[in-house]
Amino acid sequence: MKRWQSSRHIATLAWVAVMIVLWESGAWFLQNVLHDNMQVQKLPYFHQVMSTFFTHFGSLFADAMLTLSRAATGFVCGAAAGIAVAIVMRFSRFIGEMIFPYLIVLRMLPVLALAPIIYSIVKSQDAARIVLAAFITFFPVAVNMYSGLKSVDRDKLDLIYSYAASKRETYCKLMIPSSLPDLFAGLKIAAPSAITAAILVEMFGADAGIGIKILNSLYYGASSALMFWASVLTAALLGIFGYAVIYFLEKMLMPWQKADGKEEAH
Amino acid sequence: MSTAYKLQIEDVSMVYRGQGGEDITALKNVNLNIRKSEFISLLGPSGCGKTTLLRLIADLLQPTSGKIAIGGLSPRAARKARQYGMVFQSPVLYEWRTIRENICLPLEIMNKTREERKNISDEMLEMVGLSKFAECYPFQLSGGMQQRVGIARALAINPEILLMDEPFSALDEFTRNKLQEDLLRIWSNTKKTVIFVTHNISEAIFLSDRVCVLTPHPGILSAVIDIDLPRPRVDDIRDTPEFAALLSKIRKCFAGMNE
Amino acid sequence: MSTAYKLQIEDVSMVYRGQGGEDITALKNVNLNIRKSEFISLLGPSGCGKTTLLRLIADLLQPTSGKIAIGGLSPRAARKARQYGMVFQSPVLYEWRTIRENICLPLEIMNKTREERKNISDEMLEMVGLSKFAECYPFQLSGGMQQRVGIARALAINPEILLMDEPFSALDEFTRNKLQEDLLRIWSNTKKTVIFVTHNISEAIFLSDRVCVLTPHPGILSAVIDIDLPRPRVDDIRDTPEFAALLSKIRKCFAGMNE
Amino acid sequence: MLKRNNLANQLIALLFGLAVILFWQAGGFHVLLRLRPYQLPLPNEIFEAFIDNFDVMMVHTQYTMTEAVAGIFLGSGMGFLFAVFTAVVPRWGGGGLKLVTAINAIPMIAMAPIMNNWFGMDMGSKIAVVTMFTMAPMTINAYYGLTHLRPFALDLMISYAAEPSAVFWQLRLPNCLPHVFTAMKINTTVGLMAAIVSEFFVSHHGIGFELSTVLKLSQMSLGWAYIVDAAVCGILLYSIVSVVERYAIKWHASQR
Amino acid sequence: GCGGTKGTGDSAKGPAKVRVQLKWLPSAQFMGFYYAKEKGYYAAEGLDVELINGGPDLVSTNQVSVGAAEFGIANLYSVLPFIEKGHPVVEIGQIFQKSSFLLVSKKEKGINSPQDLAGKKVGAWLGSAEFPVYALLDKYGIDKDKDLTIVKQDNTMDALLNGSLDAASAHTYNEYLVLLKAGLRPEDINVIDLEQEGSGMLEDCLIVNSEWLAENKDIAVKFMRATMKGWAEACKDPEAATEIVWKYLDAASNNKEHQLNFAKEIAKLVAPSGANAAQMLYLDEAQIKATQDLALKYKVIKKVPDKVYDKQLWEEAAKSLQ
Ligand SMILES: Nc1ncnc2c1ncn2[C@@H]1O[C@H](COP(=O)(O)OP(=O)(O)OP(=O)(O)O)[C@@H](O)[C@H]1O
Numbered sequence A: 001m002k003r004w005q006s007s008r009h010i011a012t013l014a015w016v017a018v019m020i021v022l023w024e025s026g027a028w029f030l031q032n033v034l035h036d037n038m039q040v041q042k043l044p045y046f047h048q049v050m051s052t053f054f055t056h057f058g059s060l061f062a063d064a065m066l067t068l069s070r071a072a073t074g075f076v077c078g079a080a081a082g083i084a085v086a087i088v089m090r091f092s093r094f095i096g097e098m099i100f101p102y103l104i105v106l107r108m109l110p111v112l113a114l115a116p117i118i119y120s121i122v123k124s125q126d127a128a129r130i131v132l133a134a135f136i137t138f139f140p141v142a143v144n145m146y147s148g149l150k151s152v153d154r155d156k157l158d159l160i161y162s163y164a165a166s167k168r169e170t171y172c173k174l175m176i177p178s179s180l181p182d183l184f185a186g187l188k189i190a191a192p193s194a195i196t197a198a199i200l201v202e203m204f205g206a207d208a209g210i211g212i213k214i215l216n217s218l219y220y221g222a223s224s225a226l227m228f229w230a231s232v233l234t235a236a237l238l239g240i241f242g243y244a245v246i247y248f249l250e251k252m253l254m255p256w257q258k259a260d261g262k263e264e265a266h
Numbered sequence B, C: 001m002s003t004a005y006k007l008q009i010e011d012v013s014m015v016y017r018g019q020g021g022e023d024i025t026a027l028k029n030v031n032l033n034i035r036k037s038e039f040i041s042l043l044g045p046s047g048c049g050k051t052t053l054l055r056l057i058a059d060l061l062q063p064t065s066g067k068i069a070i071g072g073l074s075p076r077a078a079r080k081a082r083q084y085g086m087v088f089q090s091p092v093l094y095e096w097r098t099i100r101e102n103i104c105l106p107l108e109i110m111n112k113t114r115e116e117r118k119n120i121s122d123e124m125l126e127m128v129g130l131s132k133f134a135e136c137y138p139f140q141l142s143g144g145m146q147q148r149v150g151i152a153r154a155l156a157i158n159p160e161i162l163l164m165d166e167p168f169s170a171l172d173e174f175t176r177n178k179l180q181e182d183l184l185r186i187w188s189n190t191k192k193t194v195i196f197v198t199h200n201i202s203e204a205i206f207l208s209d210r211v212c213v214l215t216p217h218p219g220i221l222s223a224v225i226d227i228d229l230p231r232p233r234v235d236d237i238r239d240t241p242e243f244a245a246l247l248s249k250i251r252k253c254f255a256g257m258n259e
Numbered sequence D: 001m002l003k004r005n006n007l008a009n010q011l012i013a014l015l016f017g018l019a020v021i022l023f024w025q026a027g028g029f030h031v032l033l034r035l036r037p038y039q040l041p042l043p044n045e046i047f048e049a050f051i052d053n054f055d056v057m058m059v060h061t062q063y064t065m066t067e068a069v070a071g072i073f074l075g076s077g078m079g080f081l082f083a084v085f086t087a088v089v090p091r092w093g094g095g096g097l098k099l100v101t102a103i104n105a106i107p108m109i110a111m112a113p114i115m116n117n118w119f120g121m122d123m124g125s126k127i128a129v130v131t132m133f134t135m136a137p138m139t140i141n142a143y144y145g146l147t148h149l150r151p152f153a154l155d156l157m158i159s160y161a162a163e164p165s166a167v168f169w170q171l172r173l174p175n176c177l178p179h180v181f182t183a184m185k186i187n188t189t190v191g192l193m194a195a196i197v198s199e200f201f202v203s204h205h206g207i208g209f210e211l212s213t214v215l216k217l218s219q220m221s222l223g224w225a226y227i228v229d230a231a232v233c234g235i236l237l238y239s240i241v242s243v244v245e246r247y248a249i250k251w252h253a254s255q256r
Numbered sequence E: 001g002c003g004g005t006k007g008t009g010d011s012a013k014g015p016a017k018v019r020v021q022l023k024w025l026p027s028a029q030f031m032g033f034y035y036a037k038e039k040g041y042y043a044a045e046g047l048d049v050e051l052i053n054g055g056p057d058l059v060s061t062n063q064v065s066v067g068a069a070e071f072g073i074a075n076l077y078s079v080l081p082f083i084e085k086g087h088p089v090v091e092i093g094q095i096f097q098k099s100s101f102l103l104v105s106k107k108e109k110g111i112n113s114p115q116d117l118a119g120k121k122v123g124a125w126l127g128s129a130e131f132p133v134y135a136l137l138d139k140y141g142i143d144k145d146k147d148l149t150i151v152k153q154d155n156t157m158d159a160l161l162n163g164s165l166d167a168a169s170a171h172t173y174n175e176y177l178v179l180l181k182a183g184l185r186p187e188d189i190n191v192i193d194l195e196q197e198g199s200g201m202l203e204d205c206l207i208v209n210s211e212w213l214a215e216n217k218d219i220a221v222k223f224m225r226a227t228m229k230g231w232a233e234a235c236k237d238p239e240a241a242t243e244i245v246w247k248y249l250d251a252a253s254n255n256k257e258h259q260l261n262f263a264k265e266i267a268k269l270v271a272p273s274g275a276n277a278a279q280m281l282y283l284d285e286a287q288i289k290a291t292q293d294l295a296l297k298y299k300v301i302k303k304v305p306d307k308v309y310d311k312q313l314w315e316e317a318a319k320s321l322q
């Protein structure tokens, strides 16, 4: 068991190592074989990005925390709304069928296009931020949760039905725990998206944040290209962090799940 | 007079829709009246509609035609009044709950206090011999152990009507005999109405006041046999000639049917 | 001499890890040799480790200690050589396949032609009495019917070693008797080695060459009893005094254990 | 009986939508949300803008849909293959799974300029963005479906010493189909969104290209016509997935 | 009441709060405001000014119109359609006195005069700054829909550098400098200067929510006065201004040398004829009319709105500054 765990870590490290080697050789290839004058923008050397990353670590970290806090607020609101709506839709088949198509319509509205109108409705940058980030988080959570709620075993439903459990209890004790795996699959998609959303919202102006770093470094050209990549890297790390939080939450909340991806005995 | 019965099944038929849209008649014109505190067994070969009938009574299915009344109530009303305790044919445990938590599920729903839950679940775990496994999750239990959890869960709430679908089929003879006796003890103490599905004829005789024999395709209630053995019944009763007579009488109901 | 045995189980123990990290010993130092074409039953109360032993033989679990050999091969090698046919305690049907497709699954894996598949599945469906339900999906079948599909699926591939985990427990007496006879017929025709888990003593006697009695906590092989009843066995054999003697002999093995 | 119920529900859903539109047309939203007429156009104005610009809109719509559909197929396909890889060799795939989710974490707006540099300013770069962002939802969902099997389902296969390919085709694949459809539903929206957002950068065609321009110029009616257009495209893609789902997994609990 | 009564305070009760919506990322482009705030000019007028950063997807005019800010910075030509549609905004000062707009191309593309743009891929900031380009094309009889491909340009110059664009829009103060920093020499770049071509349209101007203005004229005048002083001082000493701007920037993703060059270019646009506070933000009616005419011609607006600008505030402020 232990051995297996550590070999898994080694595999992750191997992946990272392979990616870095590929990255470095790609950059080298662009620079020295293709003589691409856009090499720095297209694919700067990984070690250069890392060196920028560590040189400006303090500043990147501060911005990352800012973006993370915005993302977290949006994520929590969006996920909560997603869960709630999925429950309401499953709760009443009627409501579900009535609002589901409109939910899709709503989701299809391009967020960036909606921003001006949201700004004119809520009139506060902070509130607009949360609404927009929540909007993006909402859908994967709602869809996954809804499909989980719809797949509950007939027998398990019959059991609690035979106790004439109230709807509330049916949801608390059966529907929700039984859809937790699906919900978590949705949350795993949504958590990194929430970071994306927070950064997206920074395009509407903010004092600081990873998005602002990305914007600045794009605006001022090649000299900031490394900073751009370092910021993108930071953003990706934030996303991984979000994913990891959900992953551990899942392991914590669902002890009955046997170790997933159990190895086959072929 | 009709109110003398706890359960009235009148001309009940159940037709499922098959894959190709064709009809599968699971039950046809079943009539049965069950008195309060009666112990009834439903006996019949595989696929004859026993589970279907139990599910109709429990309001988990609606009959295609006919009517079911539970002490004057509709199955729905009786269910809402929480008169039912049900043991399913498969254990139907919630995999996110430990064994104890599974047994406590209906107790929580019926708003028992934490202490009551603890006491009742302890008692039930003891009865089905799983005290040591209280904090295990279902996947850690053997098939028979899981089935016993299902039984413990149904008995925990002390319902007015106990619907049991082949509860002992996965159990060995000794465990089974012990639980049969436990069930009879509980039944005689609490005067529940029990509807017990089984395919084991001797089990049906040992437990029941009456045995209802169902024959398949479509499921028809072909005989209702009174079991006038004295109570309390103990294990030795199985070796009496009366018992043997009933056994062969019921066997005969099925004879010829099996081809 | 050792090669005379099809299956050798040497000092096998199996320990599961419990929830709190504590150990659950399911099997302890089990020793058993099984000859080729022998029909062996594993008998024992719920939770004594019957399923565990079967899974160890089938290479679905690795023993904590001890060794299992199948005609000189490791369980893994035997499995890879496709010597096993297995009936699980629960039906384990794939819900996206119809009944026929479920039965054909191993046939597909073993690259039988379409026509062979059709013929074999027709024959198996006929045997378990489900021809009419060939095109149904599992959820449309009763519990016992599902279990019969699992049996049909295992017999379809005509494996060298048949591992059956309480295959008939959800079946009524008649269906059960019929399938028992079918199984014996197939066995005597094809000379398979059968390891049959059951908690039904009379079933074990009726079918087996030898009955292995397991006692629980931890699972220990406490007795191996030769069943020297003549073959072919027919239903009437159950009423012979020899049968009764074996029955009570085995019952005694369990006596006292049940408290 | 169930059929008629469905129909009635759909009718009510339709009526609900109509009611919302009527409420909007009557200026209800403007009162409720305290909006000026120019901040939110009325349905009839949107409709007129739609009619007036129909031909141009269809050109842009086609462009964006092509990007989205191509990217969704590429991304979902790659994501699925990755999930398969991870399920087959969990030891190696596990680390890769983290990398795929890391890609999902890169903000679209940072990816668009990079992709423009790599693949030019035409469709290629937009398809690349869509591909990247539809990968993770598929990978995560498909991996879940490939590995979370019913108890003993895998044991059955193992007892047959089934080839890994048989385990895959006969067990893992059907078991994960419902999850693949969930992912495809998410991807229809993610994909369209990614296509539109990447057109907010260097571009010369597409709904996002038009939308970003038109809205900034305060041409709200036309902007909303494009918003409605995008929504219709999304629903179209979503409906296609739903219909395929209904036929592909009619055995699944969610379809009964 | 959706106007901007919020954010104002009775001067008796401490400083009046005023919000200014910048049109873009913080940079030397807004150095006059930072200067005035940092040097206490606003405080001296009894104002507490908050400068709100913009971004690529933010429409500053919209923010002012909905009351998220009282004042805003925007291109005059993009404000016009908002005013036409009835948004309660009005121009009260012109920050850039002339256009900074260039069309740049690499020498090897052979775009030596505007006529050569035909058949090329030309970048324009669609939605915010495309009209000067259209005006130029029109002047040379090039049909923007048929004779060339207009491509939506992002906030980088990568597309020009990697060759997927033949010509790109650029401001003197940033994009042109970015090209130089990317390694191009001035002689490698062909430049079409829209100001020289007579197609330049007025860019950064100061707008205000007119509903708020109606009740807060005195505050607006104070704000104007401090702002004009800020701009004058900043333009006089771009080095000092850059130091102040730097405090508002994210040091990690900015470059001080670039900001200084940036500031110097801005100074040329804001104070082309000397940095006299009373002449800052001057509203040149002829130039405004020229911009309106171009906007009308290229269908940015259907007709010239009644009231695009309000000169009264500037006059009051300028008077008190003399
Ligand atoms: N995955 C597991 N984790 C922990 N303990 C387990 C696990 N599987 C089985 N056990 C324990 O091992 C013991 C034997 O289980 P097994 O399933 O072999 O019993 P069995 O003889 O088949 O019983 P039954 O007749 O009820 O099916 C039981 O006490 C059970 O709790």
Ligand SMILES: Nc1ncnc2c1ncn2[C@@H]1O[C@H](COP(=O)(O)OP(=O)(O)OP(=O)(O)O)[C@@H](O)[C@H]1O
Binding pocket: B016, B017, B018, B024, B025, B026, B044, B045, B046, B047, B048, B049, B050, B051, B052, B053, B089, B199, C139, C140, C141, C142, C143, C144, C145, C170
């Ligand atoms: N959901 C369903 N759809 C279609 N047919 C069904 C469905 N459920 C049950 N049936 C059919 O109804 C008949 C009776 O089923 P039922 O489950 O009541 O049998 P049973 O008497 O409980 O059998 P067993 O002893 O095997 O559990 C069977 O022929 C079965 O195929």
Ligand SMILES: Cc1ncc(C[n+]2csc(CCO)c2C)c(N)n1
Binding pocket: E023, E024, E029, E056, E125, E128, E129, E153, E154, E155, E156, E171
């Ligand atoms: C997406 C995008 N739109 C416009 C510009 C051009 N631009 C750069 S700064 C600025 C504000 C004031 O001059 C403007 C309009 C850009 N770079 N990126």
Ligand SMILES: [Mg+2]
Binding pocket: B050, B051, B052, B089, B165, C142, C143, C144
């Ligand atoms: Mg049944």
Ligand SMILES: [Mg+2]
Binding pocket: B142, B143, B144, C050, C051, C052, C089, C165
């Ligand atoms: Mg077992």
